[in-house]
Amino acid sequence: MSKNPIRMTKSVFFLMPVLFVTLILIPSVCFSQILENLEIIFQRTYVNLAPPDSLWDWGISIDCAGDVNDDGYDDIIVAANRLVDTSMEPYFGKGYVFLGGSPIDTMPDLILTGSKYGSGWIRVAGIGDFNSDGYDDVIMAQGRGERAVKVFFGGDPMDTIPDVILETRPGESVATAVAGAGDINGDSIDDCIVGDYLWAGTDGRALIFFGGTPPDSQPDVVLNAHDTEGMGISVGGGGDLNGDGFDDVVVGADGNSDVVFWAGKVYGFFGGSPMDTIADVWVRGEGGSQHLGWFGVDIVKHDSAHDWLVAGSIFYPDGFGTASPGKIYVMYGDSSMDTLVDAYMLGRTDSSRLGANTSYAGDVDRSGMGDIVSGATLEYKSRGTMYLWLGGMPLDTVPDAYARGEFEGQQPAWMTSTAGDVDNDGYDEIMFSNYAAPISEHTVWVTRYKETGIVEGYRTRNSSVTAHVFQCYPNPFSRETLIYLRLSGSHRAILEIYDARGSLVRTIPLPGNAQGSSGAFTVRWDGRDDRDLPVPSGVYFVRLDLPEQDARSMQARKIVLIR
Numbered sequence: 001m002s003k004n005p006i007r008m009t010k011s012v013f014f015l016m017p018v019l020f021v022t023l024i025l026i027p028s029v030c031f032s033q034i035l036e037n038l039e040i041i042f043q044r045t046y047v048n049l050a051p052p053d054s055l056w057d058w059g060i061s062i063d064c065a066g067d068v069n070d071d072g073y074d075d076i077i078v079a080a081n082r083l084v085d086t087s088m089e090p091y092f093g094k095g096y097v098f099l100g101g102s103p104i105d106t107m108p109d110l111i112l113t114g115s116k117y118g119s120g121w122i123r124v125a126g127i128g129d130f131n132s133d134g135y136d137d138v139i140m141a142q143g144r145g146e147r148a149v150k151v152f153f154g155g156d157p158m159d160t161i162p163d164v165i166l167e168t169r170p171g172e173s174v175a176t177a178v179a180g181a182g183d184i185n186g187d188s189i190d191d192c193i194v195g196d197y198l199w200a201g202t203d204g205r206a207l208i209f210f211g212g213t214p215p216d217s218q219p220d221v222v223l224n225a226h227d228t229e230g231m232g233i234s235v236g237g238g239g240d241l242n243g244d245g246f247d248d249v250v251v252g253a254d255g256n257s258d259v260v261f262w263a264g265k266v267y268g269f270f271g272g273s274p275m276d277t278i279a280d281v282w283v284r285g286e287g288g289s290q291h292l293g294w295f296g297v298d299i300v301k302h303d304s305a306h307d308w309l310v311a312g313s314i315f316y317p318d319g320f321g322t323a324s325p326g327k328i329y330v331m332y333g334d335s336s337m338d339t340l341v342d343a344y345m346l347g348r349t350d351s352s353r354l355g356a357n358t359s360y361a362g363d364v365d366r367s368g369m370g371d372i373v374s375g376a377t378l379e380y381k382s383r384g385t386m387y388l389w390l391g392g393m394p395l396d397t398v399p400d401a402y403a404r405g406e407f408e409g410q411q412p413a414w415m416t417s418t419a420g421d422v423d424n425d426g427y428d429e430i431m432f433s434n435y436a437a438p439i440s441e442h443t444v445w446v447t448r449y450k451e452t453g454i455v456e457g458y459r460t461r462n463s464s465v466t467a468h469v470f471q472c473y474p475n476p477f478s479r480e481t482l483i484y485l486r487l488s489g490s491h492r493a494i495l496e497i498y499d500a501r502g503s504l505v506r507t508i509p510l511p512g513n514a515q516g517s518s519g520a521f522t523v524r525w526d527g528r529d530d531r532d533l534p535v536p537s538g539v540y541f542v543r544l545d546l547p548e549q550d551a552r553s554m555q556a557r558k559i560v561l562i563r
Contacts, residue, residue, distance in 0.1 A: 033412055035447070037401035038388070041423065042098070042431075042446035044106045046080070055080040055094065057122075058442040059433025064362070064420035065097060065126040066136025066180075068154030073100030074420025076431060077112075077138050078444050079124040093122040093142040097158070100422035104446070112152055112160050114142045126420075127151070127180040128190025128238070130211040131163070139166075139192055141175035149175045149194055151215070167217045168196055168207055177206075181237035182247030184221075184271035185210055193249050194219075195232025204231035206251045208275070223251060223269060223277050230255035230293075231267075236359070239299030239307035239370075241281070241333035246271030248280075250309055252293025259284055262320070264292030266311040266329075268337075281337050283311060283329050289319035292329070296357035296374075296416070303368035305393055306333030312355025312374055316346075326354030328374055330395060332558060342539055342558065343395045343500055345374075345387075352376040354387070362418035362428025364449035365390055373430050375413025377437075380404060384411030386432045388449065394541040396502040401449055403432070411437040412445065419446045472542060476560035483523040483542055483557075485510075493544050495523050500539045505529045527561050537563045 033040075046058040061079035068075050078096045093114020098104060114122055123141045130137040135154030142148060150162035168174055177195030184191045189211035197204035207219035225231035234252035241248045248270050256265035263285030270280045285292035292313040300308040309331040316327035325347030332342040347354035356375035364371050369391030379385045383405035390400045403412050411434045419431040425448075433444045472483050483495065497506040506529050510521045525542075529535050542557045 033406055033410070033445075034404040035402075036404075037450050038403055038447040039450050040445055040447050041429065042076075042104050042106060042419075043443060045441055045443040047441045056442075057081045057435050059415055059435040059444040061123045061125075062415050062417045062431050062433055062444060063125045063138075064418050064431070065138050066128060066154070066420065067100075068097065068136050068138065068158050069099060069156045070135050070154070071099070071156070073102070073104075073424045074422050075099045075126075075136075076419050076422060076446065077124045077126065078433070079122045079140070081122055093140065095122075095124045095138070095140045097138070100420070100424065102423040102425070104422045110158060110160055112138070112140055112150075114140060114148070114150075121176055123175065123178045125178045125180055125192075127178075127192040128182065128211075129154075130190055130192060130215055132189045132211065132213050137163075137190075139178045139194075141178045141194065147174040149178070151192075164215055164217055166194060166207075166209055166219075168194055168219065169199070174198075177232055177235045177252075179235045179237050179249075181208060181249050182239065182271075184208060184237070184247050184249065184275055185273045186246050186271070187211075187273075189213070191220075191237075191247075193235045193237050193251075195235040195251065197230040197233040197254075199225075199232070202228045202230050202255060204229060204233065204253065204255075206232040206235055206249070208249065221275050221277060223267075225253060226256070226258075228255060229253040229257070229265065233294055234297045236296075236298035239301040239333075239360075240271075241268060241299065241307050241309060242270050242337050243306050243333065243335050244270065244272070246273070246275075248299065248307075250297045250299055250311070252297045252311065254291040254294035256284070256293070260286075260288045260290075262289045262291060263287060264290055264294065264313065266293045266297050266309070268309050268331075281309065281331065281339050283309070283331060283339065283341060285313055285316070287317050287319060289321075290315045290317070291320060292316075295355055296359050298359040300330075300360045300370040300372055300391065301363075302370050302391065303363075305369065306335070306337070307370070308332055310358050310360070310372055312358035314353040314355045314377070316355070323351035323353065323378055325350055325352050326356075326376060328355050328358050328372070330372070332393075334558060340539060340560070343397055343502070345389070345397045347376055347379065349379055352379040352385075354379070356414055357416045359416050360418055361388055361416075361430045362420060363391070364388065364428050364430060366427050367391065369393070371428075371430075373413075373416045373418075373432070375411075375416055375432065377411045377414055382408050382411065384413060384434070384437070386413030386416065388430060392502075393543060394498045394500065394502050398502075403445070403447065405434075409437055409439045410434060412443075422446060423448075472557050472559045476562045477527070478562050480524055480526045481559055483525060484520070485523070485544060486520045496543050496545050497525060498541045498543065499535070500541075505535055505540065525559075527563075534563075535561065537561050
């Protein structure tokens with residue numbers, strides 16, 4: 001069966017907010033949301049009034065731009081499409097850069113112009129310092145019309161003239177997804193990744209461009225698809241999944257049919273010098289037409305622990321076009337990272353559609369662990385909800401904050417991203433938009449996390465204490481496993497074992513540590529809980545807790561029990 005019909009359907013799906021009106025940008029707050037543990041610090045809306053701007057799909061792509069002018073504040077970039085040409089500039093794609101500040105204002109500081117006669121698919125991203133000049137840079141791509149993938153170098157001041165146009169096809173420049181990739185090849189210069197799911201019909205592929213001084217326009221690594229799987233419809237990167245010192249990338253292939261027709265698949269490729277083009281890890285959709293990999297893939301970055309792969313499917317479990325609960329998949333990185341899903345979140349209602357643009361949220365609580373943000377666009381009678389989960393090992397899958405639409409159809413969180421630290425207060429903020437909401441008012445919000453006084457996850461580490469779980473053997477195990485660990489500093493420690501849902505299963509005091517001795521320890525776990533009942537087969541996590549020192553190990557080990 002040809003895949004073209006579904007691709008045509010996707011185009012309509014992405015362009016659903018097009019209205020037979022023109023739009024104007026106004027800086028005032030037009031609508032609010034029901035907020036839990038969040039505070040809005042930036043809000044800008046396009047409403048269906050008159051020219052001069054005439055934009056639609058405001059917020060179709062959003063990202064932290066990094067610090068493009070090197071003033072210590074992170075900046076943000078927002079994309080929109082021009083619906084009606086009412087000026088002498090026949091351009092459709094626009095990228096709006098808002099410089100951070102305390103407070104950040106809602107007037108764009110730079111407007112980057114896309115290609116002529118484009119249509120509906122514009123993507124923007126911050127890509128780090130691509131030319132190693134001390135200023136972070138941004139990328140803007142338009143997938144149709146007179147296509148171009150443009151890189152704009154930061155500066156003080158930054159200009160709006162593209163500095164590099166990346167060649168993604170022979171003699172052409174086209175992309176359907178873009179992202180910063182971190183430092184893939186270990187040369188201390190940031191790289192970027194570009195997806196082109198329309199390559200060779202709908203086979204798709206992803207291309208990696210190494211940064212340089214200066215960077216060139218030719219791809220350095222090409223990741224090819226397997227048949228008509230739409231590889232490159234989403235891309236992400238900038239984290240180190242396997243802890244080898246090279247950043248890695250993730251690529252969505254939402255039309256993959258390895259096991260079930262159009263179940264979708266997300267690939268993880270480890271960086272290296274040289275980097276190979278063989279996928280190292282992956283996760284597949286669980287049912288037909290779930291299109292895993294379509295609505296955003298990303299890497300969640302942590303300060304000390306291995307980073308995570310995240311992806312979501314709004315069509316879980318019933319398939320494309322249905323009002324399904326939706327599901328988010330989380331895979332914990334490791335030096336021997338496997339293809340098992342370590343944690344997941346399900347939509348709270350039968351029609352939540354959780355998983356819209358699942359992404360890295362930054363570190364909003366300054367815990368050292370990255371956080372996750374995603375949208376449930378049809379939840380609560382189509383009001384929609386944006387959810388935030390604070391990172392922790394293991395991950396607590398109960399949301400820590402949310403922003404819910406105030407009325408039917410408002411639907412915040414069709415697009416989500418970290419905003420970086422836009423107000424330079426040491427805490428990252430999150431950004432989300434309702435670009436595809438079935439209303440004429442489309443908004444981009446930036447919010448900060450507000451702690452409630454009950455902080456879950458890791459507490460501040462005591463610099464005099466180090467605690468490491470080195471190895472669990474055998475792993476996987478069926479009867480018992482030995483856990484090898486080391487504690488420096490004379491402090492009492494407790495070993496904790498959690499299941500994949502984040503529930504504490506077993507607490508084990510360290511032998512010989514009752515008075516707070518340090519050294520190496522070996523602990524036996526027989527696969528039983530605190531009630532001495534056998535726990536079921538599954539994935540579990542081992543972590544050290546130092547309760548008297550208000551410090552916890554930043555390392556946790558995954559173990560697999562097979563009955």
